[in-house]
Amino acid sequence: MKEEFKVISELINEKSRVLDVGCGDGILMEYLLKNKVVDARGLEISKEKVKKCLSNGLAVVEGNAEHDLKQFPDLSFDYVILSQTLQAFMSPENVIKDLLRVGKKVIVTIPNFGHWKVRLDLLFKGEMPITKNLPYEWYNTPNLHMCTIQDFYNFCHNKGINIFKTISLNGQKTSKITSSNLKFKNLISELGIFLLEK
Amino acid sequence: MKSITIKQPLKLDCGKEISNFPLAYETYGNLNEKKDNAILVFHALTGDQFASGINPVTNKEGWWNYAVGPGKAFDTDKFFVICANVIGGCMGSYGPGTIDPSTNKPIGTNFPVITINDMVNAQYNLLDHFKIEKLFAVAGGSMGGMQVLQFVSNFPNKAKVALPIACTASHSAQNIAFNELGRQAIMSDINWKDGLYDGQTNNPDKGLAVARMAAHITYLSKKGLQEKFGRNLQERSDLKFGFDADFQIESYLRYQGSVFVDRFDANSYLYITRAMDYFDLTKQYGGNLSKAFKESKTKFFIISFTSDWLYPTSENKDIVIALNAIGADVGFVEIKTDKGHDSFLLDVPDFLSTIKNYLNTTYLNINERRI
Numbered sequence: 001m002k003e004e005f006k007v008i009s010e011l012i013n014e015k016s017r018v019l020d021v022g023c024g025d026g027i028l029m030e031y032l033l034k035n036k037v038v039d040a041r042g043l044e045i046s047k048e049k050v051k052k053c054l055s056n057g058l059a060v061v062e063g064n065a066e067h068d069l070k071q072f073p074d075l076s077f078d079y080v081i082l083s084q085t086l087q088a089f090m091s092p093e094n095v096i097k098d099l100l101r102v103g104k105k106v107i108v109t110i111p112n113f114g115h116w117k118v119r120l121d122l123l124f125k126g127e128m129p130i131t132k133n134l135p136y137e138w139y140n141t142p143n144l145h146m147c148t149i150q151d152f153y154n155f156c157h158n159k160g161i162n163i164f165k166t167i168s169l170n171g172q173k174t175s176k177i178t179s180s181n182l183k184f185k186n187l188i189s190e191l192g193i194f195l196l197e198k
Numbered sequence: 199m200k201s202i203t204i205k206q207p208l209k210l211d212c213g214k215e216i217s218n219f220p221l222a223y224e225t226y227g228n229l230n231e232k233k234d235n236a237i238l239v240f241h242a243l244t245g246d247q248f249a250s251g252i253n254p255v256t257n258k259e260g261w262w263n264y265a266v267g268p269g270k271a272f273d274t275d276k277f278f279v280i281c282a283n284v285i286g287g288c289m290g291s292y293g294p295g296t297i298d299p300s301t302n303k304p305i306g307t308n309f310p311v312i313t314i315n316d317m318v319n320a321q322y323n324l325l326d327h328f329k330i331e332k333l334f335a336v337a338g339g340s341m342g343g344m345q346v347l348q349f350v351s352n353f354p355n356k357a358k359v360a361l362p363i364a365c366t367a368s369h370s371a372q373n374i375a376f377n378e379l380g381r382q383a384i385m386s387d388i389n390w391k392d393g394l395y396d397g398q399t400n401n402p403d404k405g406l407a408v409a410r411m412a413a414h415i416t417y418l419s420k421k422g423l424q425e426k427f428g429r430n431l432q433e434r435s436d437l438k439f440g441f442d443a444d445f446q447i448e449s450y451l452r453y454q455g456s457v458f459v460d461r462f463d464a465n466s467y468l469y470i471t472r473a474m475d476y477f478d479l480t481k482q483y484g485g486n487l488s489k490a491f492k493e494s495k496t497k498f499f500i501i502s503f504t505s506d507w508l509y510p511t512s513e514n515k516d517i518v519i520a521l522n523a524i525g526a527d528v529g530f531v532e533i534k535t536d537k538g539h540d541s542f543l544l545d546v547p548d549f550l551s552t553i554k555n556y557l558n559t560t561y562l563n564i565n566e567r568r569i
Contacts (some may be wrong), residue, residue, distance in 0.1 A: 017525070041522075050531045051548060054499060057563050061518055061530040071519040107336030 003172050004191055005031050008081060008107055010162060011195050012036050013167065019043065021065050021104065022085035029060075041077075066090060071124035081107045083169040084133070084150075084191070087143040100161065106196040114148030114186040121143075132189035133190055149192035153182060156196065165195040199254075199290045200224060200247075202503055206321050211476075221320055222290025223282040226250050226375040227274030229328060235561070236330050237272055238321065238357070239281040240338030240345035244462055245412075246289035249281040252276070255289065255459050261432040264545050269425075276561070277334065284317040286469040291320075294465035295397055306465055307393030314477045315342070318348045325356065334561060337361035337409055339542035340509065341470070344369075344477050345515065347490070351479060354494035359560055361553065363501045363542045366513040367479040367487050367520070370423075373508060375417050377471035380409030382466045392567055393465050406464040407455030414454050419505035419538035423447065487520035499556055501549065503541040529556070537561040 005028045012018065015038050020029050023042030026049075032038045042060035044050045053060035061068070063083075066089055080103030082095070087110070089095045099103040099106045121129035128138040143164065147155075148169070156163050166177035169188035177185045177192065181190075185192075199221055207217040224247040229236055237567045238247055242262060250266035252259060262281075267270040283291035285355050286309070290321025294309040325333065336346045338355040350360050364371075384390055395401050415423075427447040432435070434444065443449040453460030483489040489496075498521055500513035511532045521528040534543045542547065 003267055041528075042207050047531060047534060050551045056551050057556060057559035059497070061528060063530075064534055071522045073523055073525075101513075154512055170482045181292070190203065198211045 002027070004083065004109055004169055004193065007167055007169060007174055007193050008032075008109070009035055011107055011193075012038065015039070017041075017076070019072065019077040019080045021082045021099065023049075023053065023060055023070070024060075024083075025049045026056055026058045026060060026079065028083065029058050030054070030056065035038065041059060042110045052062055065095055065098075069095070069102060074100045074101055075104050077103045077175065079105050079107060080101055083107075083109045084111055086087070086110060087145050090144065092145050093155075096155075096161070100196065100198040104197070105164070108152070108194045108196060109172075110149060110152050110192045110194070111143075111146060112189050112192050114150055116187050116188055119187075122150070131190075148186055149189055150182060150186040152192065153196065156194070161172040162197045163194055166198060167191060167193040194198065200263065202323060202327050204320060208316070209539075210310055210446075211313040212311045212318045216285075216292065216310065218242045219292035219320075220290060220296075221285065221292070221323065223247050223279075224249065224323060224338075226279040229330070232505050233328070233330050234332070234334060234565075235276060236278045236328065236333050237281060237557075238275055238324065238333040238349070239266065239279055240318075240336070240342035240349075241281060241284065242320070242338070242340035242342050243474065244410075244458070244467075245286060245342070247283045248287060248289070249279065249393040254481070261543060265550055265553070272557065273339070273554065275317055276558070280320045280328070282324060284470065284473075285320045286312045286317070286466060287472060288463035290333045292382055293463070294393070294469055294536040295463040303394075304397045305396070307468075309469060310464070311472055312469060313473050314344050314348050315352070315482075317473065318345050318352055321345075322349075322353060322356075326384060333357040334564075335359040335361060335557065336365070337437055337515070338365075339363035340365055340539065341474050344474065346480075347479055349479075350494050350496050350498075351483070353491035354491070354496070357496050359557070360498050361501070362498070362514075364506050364509045364514065364539055365517075367478075367490075367517050368481065368511050368513075369475050369477045370513065374475045376413065376508075376528075377475055379412050380471060381468050383408040383412065384468060385542055387464075390464065393468070395413040395464075397463070401459070402464045403459040403482055406459050406462065406467060407452075409464075409467060410452040410458040411455045414451060416508050417540040419507065419536055421505065421538045422506050422538055425536065447528060459513040459555065487516070488524045491521055492524055496527075496528070497560065499553075500528065500530045501542075501553075502530075502532045503537070503539070503546075503549075504532055504534045504554075505536050506539040506541065526541055 018038045029040045050062040079143040171190040245261045250260045251260040292327035298305045336396040348363040384405035387402035390402035430446040432449040480487040502511040518530040
């Protein structure tokens with residue numbers, strides 16, 4: 001089980017209604033169904049992955065978050081999850097706005113472009129960084145809008161989005177991110193996990 | 199041929215009432231002791247109750263033989279599949295071809311106009327017949343999918359799972375237009391005689407064949423047709439400068455038309471296409487499709503096909519959107535294929551395997567979680 005999913009699961013109350021946006025092959029949904037007895041729905045763009053989810057009996061709908069979140073009514077989910085997908089959207093700002101409309105709480109996880117290895121890659125090699133979480137070349141990456149934990153933190157602050165909790169994930173290690181340790185955590189975290197509310 | 203006689207009166211949407219009428223059906227697999235493994239399958243416009251195996255009347259494979267059978271998508275080793283001939287049909291159920299005992303002639307166009315709602319209400323009697331409290335699933339493609347939607351809205355707690363495939367909640371102008379073309383072909387046939395032909399000799403076969411040819415084109419995709427036939431010539435090396443079937447596609451359509459008239463009644467074609475045209479579930483619920491499913495806890499799995507231009511993905515998605523608007527349990531996938539609307543009847547492995555896995559897993563999940 002991905003460490004990230006354990007952290008997400010701990011943020012979620014039992015028996016709540018959850019929408020996993022970009023649910024992939026449904027591993028997180030299955031994990032939440034088992035451990036938190038949630039009522040889970042998924043939205044996924046890849047036909048192959050949707051078929052896999054449906055084969056496992058999951059309530060997953062094929063669609064693109066940039067167009068298809070519309071169909072979900074306001075505050076119709078207790079939690080909406082967006083795991084490592086924000087950077088791939090044409091308009092991350094609009095997607096976040098829609099997530100906050102649909103979900104009472106929103107969990108967003110971000111592959112951190114501020115990690116020291118990423119910074120060193122660019123500084124010493126002068127090449128676009130390729131890491132475990134960001135394995136693409138510049139010319140074939142689906143990631144249009146990379147950001148750092150600090151960037152996303154600033155974004156929420158500027159847009160008046162409440163951040164309830166921020167968690168750093170570095171390998172297997174999790175730790176809390178606060179405004180006082182943000183600069184440092186932005187350097188050592190591979191992943192930032194944010195719990196948001198409008 | 200198996201059939202039940204529905205004794206109690208059924209009030210039709212047109213206002214008339216019918217009673218003591220036959221509903222022909224077929225079953226595949228076995229109903230288990232708990233009676234929780236039954237799947238009611240609804241057929242499309244020209245289908246019948248013989249979904250699987252060899253149709254004893256036509257001696258050809260059943261219309262959903264790819265999907266229904268031992269080890270198949272609707273696995274009859276596990277599930278008990280029931281399929282009935284719709285009322286208005288011509289395979290043993292009450293329809294315009296039924297002989298009126300007072301005249302000893304087919305009822306013909308004296309048969310009342312029926313709707314998808316009437317078809318579903320008639321088939322509901324099969325649950326009583328088999329003493330099934332709740333179906334595991336209802337499923338069907340095209341007009342069968344419309345019946346699935348109508349069934350869940352009429353009987354919100356009688357099916358755990360619903361699979362509407364390649365269908366719509368509201369028959370489009372384009373589809374009404376194609377159906378009208380078919381009906382006009384039949385009604386222009388001199389043998390149609392206002393629908394009062396005797397059903398023995400001199401039937402409106404030419405009109406019915408043309409209706410079938412036109413409809414058949416709409417079931418395929420441009421790409422599929424081009425790849426299968428292109429401009430290939432039919433058993434000749436050059437054009438003949440006449441109106442014979444020079445091209446393979448012409449010969450194919452003529453063949454489809456000619457075999458169709460052997461198994462289908464022209465008046466049934468009129469009645470059933472009319473029922474499809476009248477189908478507008480959204481309107482039935484005051485313009486809000488979500489209301490049709492509000493009372494239901496049924497788990498939906500909706501499927502469309504990329505090359506289906508008759509019941510395009512957008513119309514299937516409207517159903518998904520209506521269900522999501524009320525927080526229903528819904529899955530949806532658009533299957534990639536060049537086989538057009540007919541995809542649901544054909545060997546499309548992605549489609550068949552996804553249904554098979556979905557049904558098997560969901561059956562286990564429901565039993566384990568004791569929902």
